[in-house]
Amino acid sequence: MPMQLTPEQLNAYQQDGYVVVEDLVTPAEVAALRQRVWEYTHGGRPWGNLKVQVEPRVQRGELRVEHPGDGIRKIDYLVQEDDLFRQLGLHENIVSIIEQILGPDIKMFRNSLLLKPPEVGSQKGWHQDSPYWPIGPMDLCSCWFPLDDATLENGCMWAIPGWHKKGPLPHVHVTDDNVIAEGAYDEALGVAIPMRAGSGLFFHSLLPHYTAPNRSNKWRRAIALSYMSARSRYTGPGESPQYFHVKGNTYPGCVR
Ligand SMILES: O=C(O)CCC(=O)C(=O)O
Numbered sequence: 063m064p065m066q067l068t069p070e071q072l073n074a075y076q077q078d079g080y081v082v083v084e085d086l087v088t089p090a091e092v093a094a095l096r097q098r099v100w101e102y103t104h105g106g107r108p109w110g111n112l113k114v115q116v117e118p119r120v121q122r123g124e125l126r127v128e129h130p131g132d133g134i135r136k137i138d139y140l141v142q143e144d145d146l147f148r149q150l151g152l153h154e155n156i157v158s159i160i161e162q163i164l165g166p167d168i169k170m171f172r173n174s175l176l177l178k179p180p181e182v183g184s185q186k187g188w189h190q191d192s193p194y195w196p197i198g199p200m201d202l203c204s205c206w207f208p209l210d211d212a213t214l215e216n217g218c219m220w221a222i223p224g225w226h227k228k229g230p231l232p233h234v235h236v237t238d239d240n241v242i243a244e245g246a247y248d249e250a251l252g253v254a255i256p257m258r259a260g261s262g263l264f265f266h267s268l269l270p271h272y273t274a275p276n277r278s279n280k281w282r283r284a285i286a287l288s289y290m291s292a293r294s295r296y297t298g299p300g301e302s303p304q305y306f307h308v309k310g311n312t313y314p315g316c317v318r
Pocket residue numbers: 176186191204206217271272273284286
C-alpha cells in the first residue's frame with residue numbers, strides 16, 4: 063500500500079505548513095538517484111535538454127573548484143528528461159501523499175535538483191515560492207527530498223511554522239537571490255529541519271523557508287518536486303505552458 067499521512071500529520075501540514083515523512087523511499091532508490099546525479103555532475107552523462115545552473119561565485123570566477131561538477135548549483139527538468147527521476151516524480155508514496163493534500167488531479171509545476179557541494183554551496187535566503195510562481199491559487203505543495211543526510215552544517219531546510227497562512231509577503235532582489243523584505247518576517251521564529259536521506263519534507267508554497275551555506279566537507283543534494291492541483295490557473299503572460307501531468311483530469315481554462 064502506498065504511504066499516507068496520518069490525520070495528525072495532515073493536520074500538522076495544514077497548521078504548520080509542512081510535515082516530514084520518514085523513509086519515503088528506500089535506501090536502494092536513494093543510492094540509485096545519487097549515482098545518477100554523479101553521472102550528470104562528474105561522469106560526463108549528456109545533459110541534453112536539462113537546464114544547469116552554476117554557483118554564481120564560481121561562474122564569476124570568484125571561487126575555484128577542482129571539477130566543474132563541484133560548482134553546479136541546480137539542475138532543472140530531470141523528471142521530464144531522465145527515467146529514474148521520472149519514476150521519482152511519479153513515486154507511489156509521494157503521489158499518494160500529494161493526493162491527500164491537493165486532491166486527485168495533479169500536475170507538476172517544477173522539479174529541481176538542488177546541490178550544495180562541500181564548502182561551495184551557498185545559502186538560499188528566506189523566501190516563499192508562490193510569489194515567484196505564475197499559478198493561482200497560491201496553494202502548491204513541494205516534496206523536498208534529500209539524497210544525503212541534511213544537517214545544520216551542510217544546509218538543511220529551515221522554515222517558519224504557520225507562516226504560510228500569512229499570504230504572500232513582499233520580496234526584494236539582493237545579490238544572487240530573491241528574499242523576503244526585511245521587517246516582513248521574523249527570522250528568530252525559524253526552526254531547523256534536519257532530515258535523513260530518503261525522508262521527505264512536504265511544504266506549502268507560501269511557507270517561508272531558508273537553507274544555509276554548506277560549511278561542511280559533505281555534499282548536500284536534494285530534489286524539490288513541486289505539485290499543483292490540475293484545477294489551478296496559470297497567471298503568467300501568454301498561454302499556460304504544458305506542465306508534466308501526474309494523474310487525474312485536466313480542466314478547460316486551467317493549467318495545461
Ligand atoms: O534546497 C535548497 O537549498 C533550497 C530549496 C528551496 O528553496 C525550494 O525548493 O524552494
